[in-house]
Amino acid sequence: MTVQGERAAVVDNLDKKVINVEKDLSSVGGTAVNVLQNVPSVSVDQNGTVSMRGTSNITVLIDGKNSGAASGGTGTRLEQIPASSIQSIEVVTNPSARYDAAGAGGVINIILKKQKKDGWNGSAVANVGTRDKYNTSLSFNRRTGKLNVFGSYDARDDHYRSRNTMRQLATVEGVLRTTDQQATGLRHNRNHGGRVGLDYTISPEQTISLTVQPNFNRADPNVMNQTALLRTGDQDPILQQTRSVVTEDVKTADVSADYKRTWAEQKGRELTASTGYTRLWADVVVGQQFTNDEVAQLGWKQDFRVRIHALNGQVDYAHPLGEKSRLDAGLKTEWETNGGTDDFLVQTVADQPTYFRDADRSFAYDVKDFVQAGYITGQHAVGNWSYQGGLRAEYTNTQGEVRGGRGNFELDYLNVFPSATVARTISKHDQRLQASYSRRLNRPGFMQQLPLPIYMDQRNYRIGDPSLRPEYINSFELGHQITMGDATVTSTLFYRQTNNAIQRFRRIDTTATRLLNTPGVIMAEYFQNFGQSTSLGAEMSINQPLAKWWKLTANGSLFRNSITAATGTEASQRNLTGTLRLLNTFMPTPKLDVQLTSNYRAAVLTPQGRLAPVGSVDLALRHRLFQDRAALTLRLSDVFNTQRQRITAYSENFEATYNNKWETQVGYVGFSWYFGSNKPPRK
Numbered sequence: 001m002t003v004q005g006e007r008a009a010v011v012d013n014l015d016k017k018v019i020n021v022e023k024d025l026s027s028v029g030g031t032a033v034n035v036l037q038n039v040p041s042v043s044v045d046q047n048g049t050v051s052m053r054g055t056s057n058i059t060v061l062i063d064g065k066n067s068g069a070a071s072g073g074t075g076t077r078l079e080q081i082p083a084s085s086i087q088s089i090e091v092v093t094n095p096s097a098r099y100d101a102a103g104a105g106g107v108i109n110i111i112l113k114k115q116k117k118d119g120w121n122g123s124a125v126a127n128v129g130t131r132d133k134y135n136t137s138l139s140f141n142r143r144t145g146k147l148n149v150f151g152s153y154d155a156r157d158d159h160y161r162s163r164n165t166m167r168q169l170a171t172v173e174g175v176l177r178t179t180d181q182q183a184t185g186l187r188h189n190r191n192h193g194g195r196v197g198l199d200y201t202i203s204p205e206q207t208i209s210l211t212v213q214p215n216f217n218r219a220d221p222n223v224m225n226q227t228a229l230l231r232t233g234d235q236d237p238i239l240q241q242t243r244s245v246v247t248e249d250v251k252t253a254d255v256s257a258d259y260k261r262t263w264a265e266q267k268g269r270e271l272t273a274s275t276g277y278t279r280l281w282a283d284v285v286v287g288q289q290f291t292n293d294e295v296a297q298l299g300w301k302q303d304f305r306v307r308i309h310a311l312n313g314q315v316d317y318a319h320p321l322g323e324k325s326r327l328d329a330g331l332k333t334e335w336e337t338n339g340g341t342d343d344f345l346v347q348t349v350a351d352q353p354t355y356f357r358d359a360d361r362s363f364a365y366d367v368k369d370f371v372q373a374g375y376i377t378g379q380h381a382v383g384n385w386s387y388q389g390g391l392r393a394e395y396t397n398t399q400g401e402v403r404g405g406r407g408n409f410e411l412d413y414l415n416v417f418p419s420a421t422v423a424r425t426i427s428k429h430d431q432r433l434q435a436s437y438s439r440r441l442n443r444p445g446f447m448q449q450l451p452l453p454i455y456m457d458q459r460n461y462r463i464g465d466p467s468l469r470p471e472y473i474n475s476f477e478l479g480h481q482i483t484m485g486d487a488t489v490t491s492t493l494f495y496r497q498t499n500n501a502i503q504r505f506r507r508i509d510t511t512a513t514r515l516l517n518t519p520g521v522i523m524a525e526y527f528q529n530f531g532q533s534t535s536l537g538a539e540m541s542i543n544q545p546l547a548k549w550w551k552l553t554a555n556g557s558l559f560r561n562s563i564t565a566a567t568g569t570e571a572s573q574r575n576l577t578g579t580l581r582l583l584n585t586f587m588p589t590p591k592l593d594v595q596l597t598s599n600y601r602a603a604v605l606t607p608q609g610r611l612a613p614v615g616s617v618d619l620a621l622r623h624r625l626f627q628d629r630a631a632l633t634l635r636l637s638d639v640f641n642t643q644r645q646r647i648t649a650y651s652e653n654f655e656a657t658y659n660n661k662w663e664t665q666v667g668y669v670g671f672s673w674y675f676g677s678n679k680p681p682r683k
Contacts, residue, residue, distance in 0.1 A: 014095075015421075015434070015436075016090050016091060016092045017039060017040050017041065017090070017091040017093075018088055018089070018090050018091075019035060019038060019087050019088060019089045019091075020087075021035055021050070021083060021086040021087060021088055021089065024038055024053055024083075024088070024595070025593060025594075025595040025620035025621065025622055025633065025635065026038055026595055026597045026618040026620050026635065027083035028083070028127065028450060028620055028633045028635045028666075028670055029065070029083070029127035029129055029133075029135060029635060029668035029670055030082075030621070030637075030647045031050045031078065031080070031081055031082055031083055031156075031632075032078040032079070032081040032082075032083065032089075032110060033050070033078050033079055034083055034637075035083050035089055036050055036078070036084060036089065036108070037597075037599060038535070038583060038597060038599075039089060039091055039108075040091070040539070040555040040581065041053060041091055041093055041106075041539060041557070042091060042108070043499060043579055043601055045614075046646060047645065047660075047662070048078065048079055050078065050194055051105065052093065052105035052106050052107055052108075053093070053106075053494065053496065053535055053537065053557065053559060054089070054105075054285055054535050054559065054561050054577070054604065055104050055105040055496075055498075055535070056105070057095055057103060057104035057105055057133065057442040058103045058104070058105040058106060058108060059099070059100055059102050059103030059106070059107045059108070060078070060107075060109075060110065060199075061107060061108070061109040061110065061319045062081075062110050062112065063109075063111060063112055063256075063275055064109060065256060065274065065312070066100070066312060066334065075274065077217075079189075079219055080191050080193060080215055081110065081112075081193075081432070082135060082154045082156065082193075082267075084125045084135075084137040085112055085113055085137060085139070085152055085154055085193075086110055086111065086112060086113065086155070086339060087111045087112060087113045088111045088253070089108065089109070089110050089111065090107075090108070090109040090111065090234070091106065091107070091108055092106050092107040092108075092109070092110075092636070093105075093106040093400055093475075093477065093492075093494070094106065094436045094437075094438050094475050094476075094477045094494075095107045095419070095438060095440075096375050096377060096388065096419045096421065096437075096438065097315035097375045097376070097390030097391055097392035097417060097418065097419040097595040098316075098328060098330065098375055098377055098390065098392075100332075100373070100394075101373075101392060101394050101415070101417040101439070101441050102439055102440070102441060102442065102443060103440060103442070104325070104441075104442045104471070104473045104475075104496070104498060107135065107209075110627075112195070113139060113152070114141070114150050114197070114199075115139065115140070115141030115143075115148075115150055115678045116141065116143060116150075116199070117141065117143060117321065117676065118143045118144075118150055118537065118677075119142070119143065119144075119676055119677070120140070120141075120142050120214075120531065120675070120676050121140065121141050121142075121143075121675065121676030121677050122138070122139050122140030122141065122674075122675055122676060123137075123138075123139055123323055123672060123673065124136075124137070124138050124672070124673045125137040125138075125670060125671070125672045125673075125677070126670060126671055127633075127668050127669070127670035128668065128669055129158070129666050129668045129672070130666055130667045130668075131159060131161070131663070131666070132157075132158070132159040133157075133158045133159065133160075133666060133668070134156070134157045134158070135154070135155065135156040135157070135158070136154070136155050137152065137153070137154045137155075137469055138152060138153045138154075139151070139152040139153075140152075143193040144197060145204075145551050146200055146201040147198065147199070147200055147201075148198065148199040148200075149196075149197075149198045150195075150196070150197055150198070151194070151195060151196040151197070152194065152195045152196075153192075153193070153194050153195075153627040154191070154192070154193045154194075155191065155192050155193075156189065156190070156191040157189070157190050157191075158188070158189045158190075159186065159187070159188050160186070160187045160274070160662060160663045161184070161185065161186055161187075161662075161663045162184070162185040162186075162187070162224075162660070162661060162662045162663065163182075163183065163184045163185070163661050164182075164183050164185075164658065164659060164660040164661065165181065165182050165183075165658075165659045166179065166180075166181040166656065166657070166658050166659075167179070167180050167181075167656065167657050168180075168181075168521070168655070168656040169655045169656070170481060170508055170521045170653060170654045170655075171654075172508060172510055172512065172513050172514070172521060172652040172653070173514070175232060175233045176232075176233060177230075177231065177232050177233075177513075177520060177521050178230070178231040179229070179230055179231075179519075179520050180228065180229045181227065181228040181229075181271050182226070182227050182228075183224055183225060183226040184224070184225055185222070185223060185224040185225070186222070186223050186557075187219060187222045188219060188220060188221065188222065188288070189217070189218075189219050189379075190217070190218045190219070190220075190632075191215070191216065191218075192215070192216045192219045192505040192668055193213070193214070193215040194214050194215075195211065195212070195213045195218070195631075196211070196212055196294040197209060197210055197211035197212065198210055200448060201305075204264065205262050205263060205264055206259075206260070206261050206262075206470045207257075207259075207260050207261050208257070208258065208260075209257065209260075209560045210254075210257050210258075211254075211255070211256050211257075211258075212253075212254070212255050212257070213253070213254040213255075213256075214251075214252070214254075215251070215253075215254075216250075216251050217248070217249075217250045217251075218247075218248065218249050218250075219246065219247065219248040220247040220248070220249070221245050221246065221247055222245070222246040222247070222248070223243070223244070223245055224242075224244040224246075225241075225243055225244075225245070226240075226241070226243075226244070226297050227239070227240075227241050227242075228240045228241075228242070228520070229493065229665075230519035230520040231373070231519055232519035232520075238292050238293055238519050239292070239294075240290060240291070240292050240520075241290070241291045241294075241368050242287070242288055242289070242457070242458075243288065243289045244287070244288045244457065245286075245287045245288075245413070246285070246286050246287075247284070247285045248282070248283075248284045249281075249282070249283045249284075250280070250281070250282045250283075250390060251280070251281045251282075252279065252280045252281075253278070253279045254276065254277070254278050255276065255277045255278075256274060256275065256276035256277075256377060257274065257275050257276075258272070258273070258274045259271075259272065259273045259274070260272050261553075266320060267320065267484070268318060268319075268320035268326060269318060269320055270316075270317070270318045270485075271315075271316070271317050271318075272315070272316045273313075273314070273315045273316075274312040275311075275312065275314075275316050276311070276312050276313075277309075277310070277311050278308070278309075278310040278311075279308070279309060279310075280306070280307070280308040280310075281306075281307060282304070282305070282306040282307075282308075283303075283304070283305050283306075283477070284302075284303075284304040284306075285301060285302070285303050285304075286301065286302045286304075287299065287300070287301040287302075288300060288301075288394055288458065289458060290458065294493050296350035296351045297350060298346060298347045298348075298349075298350055299300065299342075299346075299347040299350070300344065300345060300346050300347060300355075300455075300458070301342070301345040301355060302342060302344055302345070302454075302455065303340050303341075303342070303343040303345065304340065304341070305340055306338065306340040307338075307339050307340065307341075308336065308337070308338045308339075309336065309337045310334070310335070310336040310337075311334075311335045311336075312332070312333065312334045312335070313332070313333050314330065314331070314332040315330055315331050315332075316328065316329075316330035316331065316335070317329050318377045324380060324381040324382070325378070325379065325380045326378070326379050327376070327377075327378050328375075328376070328377045328379075328390075329374075329375065329376045329377075330374065330375055331373070331374045332371075332372075332373045332374070333370075333371070333372050333373075334369070334370070334371040334372075334373075335368075335369070335370050336368070336369040336370075337366070337367070337368050337369075338357075338365075338366070338367045338368075338369075338446060339364075339365070339366045339367075340364070340365055341362075341363070341364040341365075342362060342363055342364075342365075342454065343357055343362045344357070344358045344361035344362045344455070345357055345358070345557050346358050347369060347437065351508070355432045361453070361455070362398075362477050363402050363403070363404075363406060363452050363476075364402070364403040364404070365400065365401065365402050365403065365446075365450065366400070366401050366403065367398070367400040367401070367446045368397075368398070368399045369396075369398050370396070370397045370398075371394060371395070371396050371397075372394070372395045373392060373393065373394040373395075374392070374393055375390060375391065375392040375393070376390060376391060377389065377390030377391075377419070378390070379493055384424050384425045384426070385422070385423070385424050386422075386423045386424075386425075387420075387421070387422055387423075388419075388420065388421040388422075389418075389419070389420045389421075390416070390418070390419045390420075391416060391418050391419075392418075392419070393414065393415070393417075394414070394415055394417065395413075395414045395626070396411065396412070396413055396414075396415075396443065396470075397410075397411070397412050398411040398412075398443075398446075400449060400450070402447055402450070402451070402452060402468070404576070406452065407450075407451045407466065407632065408451065408466075409449055409451075409466035409467075411469070411470075413470070415472075416439075417435065417438070417439045417440065417441070417443060418437075418438075418439055418548070419439070420436065420437050420438075421434065421435070421436040421437075422434070422435050422436075423435075423635050425433075429482050429483060429484050430482070430483040431481065431482045431483075432479075432480070432481045433479070433480055433482070434477075434478070434479045434480075435476075435477065435478050435479075436476070436477045436479075437476050437477075438475050438476065439472065439473065439474055439475075440472070440473040440475060441470045441471065441472050441473065441570040442470060442471045442473065442498075442502065443470045444468040444469070444470065444502055444527070446464075447462070447464060448464050448465070448468055448502070448527045449464045449465060449466050449468050450463075450466075451464055451465070451466050452464075453524075458533070459520055459521065459522055459523060460523045460524075460525070461509075461522075461523075461524055461525070462524075462525040462526070463525070464526075464527060465526065465527055465528065466528075467528055468499060468502060468527055468528075470480050470500070471498050471499065471500045471501050471502050472498070472499050472500060473497065473498050473499075473531070474496070474499075475493055475494070475496045475497075476494065476495045476496075477491040477493070477494045477497070478492070478493045478494075479491065479493075479498075480492075483497075486544065486545045487542065487543065487544040487545075488542075488543045488544075489540070489541070489542050490539075490540070490541040491538065491539065491540045491541075491681065492538065492539045492540075493537075493538050494535070494537055494538070494539070494559075495534070495536050496534065496535045496536075497532065497533075497534050498532060498533045498534070499532055499565075500529045500530065501530065501531060501532060501533045501563075502527055502528070502529060503525055503526065503527065503528055503529075503530055503533075503563070503607045504526075504527055504607065505525070505527075505528065505607060505608060505651075506524070506525050506526075506649060506651070506654070507523070507526070507651065507654070508521050508522070508523060508524075508525045508653060508654055509521075509522040512571050519665075530564065531564030532564050533561070533562060533563045533564065534561070534562045535559055535560070535562075536559060536560050536562075537557055537558055537559020537560065537578075538557065538559070540555065540556055540557075541553070541554070541555035541557070542554045542555070542587075548587075549586060549587045549588060550584070550585070550586055550587075551585040552582070552583070552584055552585075553582075553583040553585075554580075554582050554583070555579070555580075555581050556578060556579060556580040556581065557578050557579045558576070558577075558578040559576075559577060559578065560574060560575070560577075560612045560639075561574065561577060561604070561605045562574045562577055563605060563606075563607055564591070573605055573607070574605070575603065575604075575605040575610065576599075576600075577601075577602040577604050577605065578602045578604075579599075579600065579602070579604055580598075580599070580600045581597070581598065581599050581600075582596075582597070582598040583595070583596075583597050584596040585599075585634070589640070590622075591623055591625075592621065592622070592623050593621065593622045593623075594619075594620070594621045595618075595619070595620045595621070596617070596618075596619055597617065597618040597620075598615070598616075598617050598618075599615060599616050599617075600613070600614075600615035600619075601613060601614055606647075608649050608650060608651055609647060609648045609650055610647075610648050611645070611646070611647055612645075612646035612648070614644060614645070614646075615642055615643075615645055616637075616638045616639075616642055616643040616664065617638070617639045617640055617642075618635070618636065618637050618638065618639065619635070619636045619639055620633065620634065620636070621633070621634050621635075622634035628672055628674075629673065629675075630671065630673050630674065631660050631667075631671070631672045631674075632670070632671055633668070633669070633670040633671075633672070634667075634668070634669055634670075635667070635668040635670075636665070636666075636667045636668075637665065637667075637668075638664040638665045638666070638668050641664065641665040643662075643663075643664040644659065644660065644661040644664075645658070645659070645660040645661075646658070646659050646660075647659075
């Protein structure tokens with residue numbers, strides 16, 4: 001059941017939600033991150049962190065295949081995927097056993113464009129944004145007979161500015177230490193990505209596909225200038241100035257092959273097989289220089305080098321059992337090796353470009369992940385009722401080692417993950433009721449388990465815990481959808497329970513702080529399995545044409561988060577939060593589309609504090625030209641410049657407030673040209 005017919009920008013079904021990106025003007029000139037800001041059930045903060053119903057533990061797929069997009073791990077990151085290359089985005093909040101068990105919040109599947117029309121077809125897009133932001137995209141396909149060849153190229157060159165403030169109060173051994181900090185930053189991103197592939201029709205029932213996708217991303221330089229006033233008790237304050245410079249060089253290459261077999265005499269019978277290989281090279285250098293009361297101090301650098309190989313394979317088979325029943329089964333294997341080094345370099349003489357390697361704070365590591373999975377699902381319909389049940393089994397083996405005998409760990413476990421769905425259709429007003437359940441997990445990342453400190457600056461470091469174990473999630477949903485005239489209303493009640501929850505905490509490192517020669521404190525960030533977290537809430541989406549030239553999509557959520565956490569002493573926190581999103585589409589003339597988007601997120605609870613509420617408004621328009629062969633687009637993001645991040649954190653002897661503001665108010669102008677049978681999408 002769709003919201004506004006086949007041309008809808010948002011398709012809100014009970015089992016999944018779909019954003020047709022070509023219809024979404026608010027992402028013009030942007031990336032996948034901008035697209036996700038308009039997806040029901042999904043929230044994106046100004047740092048690009050994606051969450052669903054309050055959790056950032058989600059699984060991101062690209063064309064149905066695993067990607068490290070959510071975490072910046074193996075594969076392409078979300079900010080590297082231009083919106084112009086995305087066909088649609090699917091969001092599955094309570095996945096069945098067919099999907100990987102990882103991802104507490106659910107699954108986001110990004111479907112990339114792949115033209116299949118006969119002859120030559122394609123498009124060229126160029127966008128220019130305020131304060132040095134540029135991107136372009138080219139795509140084409142050539143289909144002759146049984147062969148379809150397609151390709152695309154995307155380039156992006158952006159400068160983004162930021163500013164932040166921090167006030168920190170900490171009591172160490174009975175003495176109050178205060179830090180007041182201000183900072184400004186500039187981030188320069190350059191990205192080049194390509195995609196080339198072919199589809200070959202062996203017979204009317206068999207096709208094969210091959211795709212190669214390289215990506216090159218460089219951030220050089222990213223500069224942050226900080227000024228901090230540090231006080232210890234009644235002592236005179238010290239003015240500390242810090243200059244941080246970060247360079248990133250990340251290269252990825254993805255190769256995938258797919259096979260599909262159908263049977264004309266047996267509708268619904270299908271066999272698919274796919275395999276993929278990903279190679280990643282990442283080099284990141286972080287450097288900092290300091291002065292205390294204008295006296296130069298010894299600076300430092302960190303040089304990270306990461307190399308990843310990932311291989312996966314999957315086979316799925318669907319077999320109809322009569323007209324109203326079907327059986328699905330599949331096998332999947334994933335293998336990944338991750339090797340890297342972290343060299344910590346300390347300046348030998350202040351103001352001199354000479355450094356020595358600090359062996360105690362440098363390390364090299366190797367980690368291997370192996371996941372083997374199999375699933376079976378069945379579905380059956382009787383009258384107005386339909387049923388689906390499934391079971392997935394996953395075996396996981398993770399081995400991590402810090403070279404030189406400095407630590408190692410191994411996780412080895414087998415889990416089963418059931419899922420079930422019951423649905424009933426009601427003819428009156430085209431209604432549908434649906435209840436579903438699934439069990440999922442969230443595996444700890446290697447950096448969460450690494451038992452060595454990784455320094456973010458001279459006063460903050462992160463340390464992992466090799467004893468971390470996966471967290472397990474039980475997810476329940478009850479949904480209802482009704483159509484009344486041109487209006488469609490979808491409502492969902494959901495409950496998510498997370499056991500053995502992995503939670504992030506910050507504490508004062510009193511020993512390091514005591515040895516510090518200057519005021520201020522040393523903060524450690526660490527992870528623990530502790531207790532349970534729950535989320536109970538409701539979502540509603542309304543889609544209503546208000547006039548021939550005006551369509552409205554409104555969706556909101558209200559839910560209560562409950563967290564049991566260890567913050568020195570056991571604590572339990574609860575809060576009520578929610579989101580609201582309004583999407584207005586106007587068509588004042590047959591050639592002109594206008595879109596006004598509003599987003600709001602209420603305050604969010606964290607284990608040691610809260611995130612303040614935030615909201616924003618985006619405005620965009622598109623005018624079709626030259627018999628629909630071209631289009632001119634204009635977009636202004638965060639019209640009132642209200643999007644920012646405010647964090648309050650606290651514990652028994654620590655209290656801090658953080659205010660972060662990225663450059664979110666950006667104006668874009670773009671031009672698109674279409675050839676062949678391609679034309680600008682219509683609302």
